[in-house]
Amino acid sequence: MSSRIEKPLNYKVDSWIESSLVDWDGKICSVVYFSGCNFKCPWCQNAGLVKKKEQTTSLNDILTYMERNKNYVDGVVFSGGEPTLEPSLPNILKEIKDRKFLTGLETNGSQPKVLEEIIDAHLLDFIAMDVKAPLNADMYNKLCGVKVDLKKIRKSIKIVKEAEIEKEFRTTVIPCWLTPEDVLEIAKKVQPVKLVLQSFSPQETLDPKFRNVTPYPESQIQMMYDKIRKRVYNNRRDK
Ligand code: SF4
Helix, strand or coil: CCCCCCCCCCCEECEEEEEECCCCCCCCEEEEECCCCCCCCCCCCCHHHCCCCCCCEEHHHHHHHHHHCCCCCCEEEEECCCHHHCCCHHHHHHHHHHCCCEEEEEECCCCHHHHHHHHHCCCCCEEEEECCCCCCHHHHHHHHCCCCCHHHHHHHHHHHHHCCCEEEEEEEECCCCCCHHHHHHHHHHHCCCCEEEEECCCCCCCCHHHHHCCCCCHHHHHHHHHHHHHHCCCCCCCC
């Protein structure tokens, strides 16, 4: 089968996986990772992507795979590290959209200007923004390992809430630092948009101390879901 790609793309990324069923609910997507993050969450499960490295994987290789498998792959989700720090992100999204694939983004919400730019330019079909903690400086800075500009996080939450695309917020529930009450507070800030609770995974964390932390059991995460469904989302079943 011949490829529709007519010109080679010079864009480089850190790494990618061919297909994922979990990064965008209901879609089969390739996932592309950029290295480099402006947060240093001690519990980070992508520790190898936090430091900026030379990126050597050609986007063209990824697009060639997608063209060959276009009957199975819906689009690409960009992740990291923090993908909004990558200056070529808008151009890369445009290249993907020009080829009629869907585009998604996973972000820590620290760059509202970039989010605004790519959403206004209709370059995104899906966005998932992490909300790491309730929006108070002490907790947010602790969970992120750096001093975070909460004004920017609030602005990004507003942008995502108002975006007319598929969207969700995500919180990784860290047992020692986030309580069910904290989760409730986060849900109140992001509602009516869905809040997805992610289980913490202790393998390969940025700070080795977190490798000894036991994740919340699934039953407790379910109880947190039940609580936010009842108290924030008025028992809607998709929340
Ligand atoms: S978990 Fe934190 S440090 Fe790791 S990639 Fe996400 S924002 Fe960056």
